[in-house]
Structures are given as structure tokens and as C-alpha cells.
């Protein structure tokens with residue numbers, strides 16, 4: 144590139160401004176001068192889950208999961224995103240404290256990446272830990288878009304100091320393909336601790352009487368995979384006795400709650416949603432709501448060839464699993480079903496600690512309106528469904544204040560609740576008080592309550608929503624604005 148004096152002067156004055164504004168995004172017509180650290184290309188492609196099952200979907204860089212994006216906390220990163228599809232796209236940087244115009248949600252004001260266009264983003268990654276990126280468009284009734292596609296990839300933000308007491312680190316991205324709608328089959332799930340609350344069941348019953356029609360559509364999937372391969376295809380994870388393997392597990396599903404067990408082994412939970420837990424605990428099964436991440440160490444002390452997979456026999460048969468093979472071990476992979484186990488976030492909290500008192504408490508009651516929107520269930524928060532037309536903020540927060548959000552679920556569904564651009568501390572879950580567990584997604588059980596606190600410390604439009612794609616698309620969202 145040759146520069147005349149005028150453009151040189153222009154650039155000389157521009158550059159310091161650019162670097163002083165880490166959140167600044169540039170349009171394609173202002174070609175960037177520095178080299179991007181990462182380039183993502185969104186395009187249709189094929190995934191060979193097995194030789195019998197090759198699916199066509201939208202991918203990042205032609206692969207599922209998308210490339211691992213490794214960043215350093217506090218070190219500015221530049222990412223170029225090319226959209227080679229015919230529809231607008233958005234890349235959401237899930238779990239990061241990031242400006243609203245870069246975060247990747249149009250509800251917050253992030254510009255879309257136009258069809259066959261590109262967008263360069265630059266920002267300073269934080270906080271450290273296991274994060275991910277995924278599309279944030281609204282597919283609605285279109286199962287070929289949004290998180291029903293293969294647009295998901297892991298992000299790892301290295302802390303400035305890494306303790307790292309493990310031998311190996313393995314990322315596992317859990318995903319499904321070939322979705323279809325079916326009417327009504329609610330899947331009752333009781334793997335969360337806590338009991339249903341009568342008052343919430345009553346509210347749910349009243350809503351059912353009002354919205355009598357058939358139950359709304361749910362999404363079923365034909366094919367399941369870990370890291371893009373059906374169980375039994377692709378390479379096994381090869382280990383040696385006494386290895387300490389750190390698994391970073393991401394549930395990249397559009398809406399499924401997932402379990403994962405490794406036959407004959409236990410997981411030591413070290414971090415939830417990328418944040419180290421105050422109390423590490425051994426569990427036989429991982430339970431992950433949509434978009435949740437778990438980092439867990441497995442001590443390889445049970446030689447053999449094993450299946451690590453979903454507890455659900457049908458999902459496992461359709462591919463949700465991966466083989467663990469010890470050095471020198473031979474034979475068919477074995478599956479041992481673990482004993483029943485209920486998931487309790489409070490188990491990883493700070494014992495006998497109390498969280499700071501909030502400045503304000505906001506209560507939200509969640510109600511399902513059966514089949515109210517062209518056969519889809521509509522969701523309301525305190526009687527209001529989010530409107531994509533008005534995008535009106537529901538709450539105004541003040542910088543520096545601590546907010547307690549209390550969610551009351553008057554439906555039988557599990558909701559993976561997600562707050563953008565902030566993390567939160569669980570303060571009550573499954574009827575029990577807790578402290579010290581910091582997350583960005585939490586599962587709320589059917590007819591249960593959950594409470595979490597967040598500090599309004601990242602000014603900018605902030606989206607809250609259920610991460611179940613069907614729920615968020617049909618009303619289950621709210622915007623927080625800063626005063």
C-alpha cells in the first residue's frame with residue numbers, strides 16, 4: 144500500500160484513536176491495516192459425523208466445532224468475520240465482558256454482518272476461563288438458521304497466571320443435528336435438586352386453562368455428536384493410567400439439556416462457565432443446560448476402553464458420546480450406567496458464606512402460553528413477551544449497584560437463564576441459599592425458583608434471555624438499560 148502525505152497524516156491521527164478504543168468495530172469499506180488474530184468464515188458446509196451421516200449446515204471455517212479461539216485476558220484481540228451466506232449473521236462472544244456493539248446481539252445494538260459482507264471486531268478479552276462463540280440470529284420457525292446450525296466454537300481466555308495441575312486439556316463440544324418439530328412431547332426432567340413450588344404450579348395451571356389449545360412445538364434431533372463425530376467414529380481419546388485430564392465441556396445445543404458420564408470414573412468439577420468454583424467436588428455425572436460449560440478433571444485410574452456419553456440410551460445410540468481408550472487396552476467400548484444423581488449447584492459454593500446484600504431485587508415470573516403463537520408456545524416475563532419490533536428495555540439499572548434477580552418458573556420446562564456481558568453469583572437455588580458460584584448461565588427447574596445477583600459494572604445495553612432457542616425466539620427475553 145502506498146500512502147500520500149494526506150492519507151499518511153490521516154492515518155497517523157487515526158491510529159492512536161483506534162488503539163485507544165478497543166471496542167471499536169470497522170466496516171468492510173474501511174479496510175483494516177493490522178492483521179487479524181483470528182478469521183472466521185460463516186458458510187454452508189458438510190460435516191461427516193460418520194460415513195453414513197454427512198449433514199449439510201452452516202459452519203465456522205467449514206468445521207464443527209469452530210476453531211478454538213485462545214486469547215489472553217487483557218490482551219486486545221482483532222477478529223475478522225466474513226459472512227459467506229445469503230442472510231445476515233451475528234457472532235456472539237458468550238460469557239465475556241464486552242461492549243454492546245461487539246457482543247453480537249442485535250437487541251443490544253450490535254450491527255449484523257451483512258450477507259456476503261464482513262465485519263472486523265476488536266476488543267479486550269475478559270474474564271479468563273472457558274467461553275464460547277455462537278450465532279445470535281433469531282431463527283424462529285426456521286430450523287436451518289441460528290443455533291440449529293453448526294455455528295459454535297470454544298474460546299479459552301488464559302488467565303495472566305495459570306495454576307494448571309493437569310497433564311492434558313481436552314475440549315468437548317456437544318451438539319445435535321437434523322432437527323424437526325414435533326407436537327407437544329414435554330420431556331419431564333428431574334435431575335435438578337429442589338422440589339416444585341405449589342404456588343407456581345397453580346399459576347401454571349391457570350395459564351393452561353386459559354391457553355387450552357394443543358401444546359406448542361418442541362424440537363427433536365436425529366443425530367448427536369461430540370466434536371463433530373458420532374460415538375464410535377473419529378479418533379478415541381487416548382489416555383494412560385494416572386493421567387489427569389482436564390475436560391472443558393460445552394453444551395452447544397440449541398435447546399437440549401445434556402448429561403455426560405464416563406464409565407467407571409468420576410469428574411472433579413474445577414470450574415463452571417469458566418470460573419473456578421470455591422469448592423471442588425467429585426460427581427459421577429455432568430449436567431449441562433444449553434450454553435453451560437463445565438471444566439472437570441478426570442483421574443484415569445480404571446484401565447479399559449470406555450464410553451463417555453449421555454445417560455439417555457437413545458441419544459447415546461444416535462451418537463452422543465466419545466470413546467476413551469487406555470494405552471494397551473483392547474476390545475469394544477464399554478458403557479456402565481452411573482447411579483442416579485441430582486445436580487446441585489450449591490455443592491460447589493462457599494460453605495456457610497453469605498453473599499453481599501443487594502441494592503435492589505427484581506422479581507420475574509415466567510409463564511408459558513401453550514401454542515399461543517401459530518402453534519408455538521409463547522413465553523412471558525411478568526406478563527410481557529419480548530417484542531422484536533419495539534426492542535423496548537424492561538429494566539433500567541444504575542452503574543455500581545448490585546441487583547438480585549429472582550426468577551419464578553410457572554412452567555414445567557427447564558430454563559437455562561443467560562445474562563449477557565456480565566456474570567452473576569448464585570444466591571439461592573433448589574430452595575437452598577448459596578454463595579460464591581459465579582456463572583453466566585443457570586438452569587432453572589420446572590416450577591422452581593432461582594436467585595442470582597449481578598453488579599451493574601459494564602455499562603451498555605444488556606440482554607437477558609432463556610438460552611433455549613425456541614423459548615428466546617418466542618418471548619423469553621428482556622433488555623437491561625443503564626441509566
Ligand SMILES: [Cu+2]
Pocket residue numbers: 556557558559609610611614615619
Ligand atoms: Cu427457557
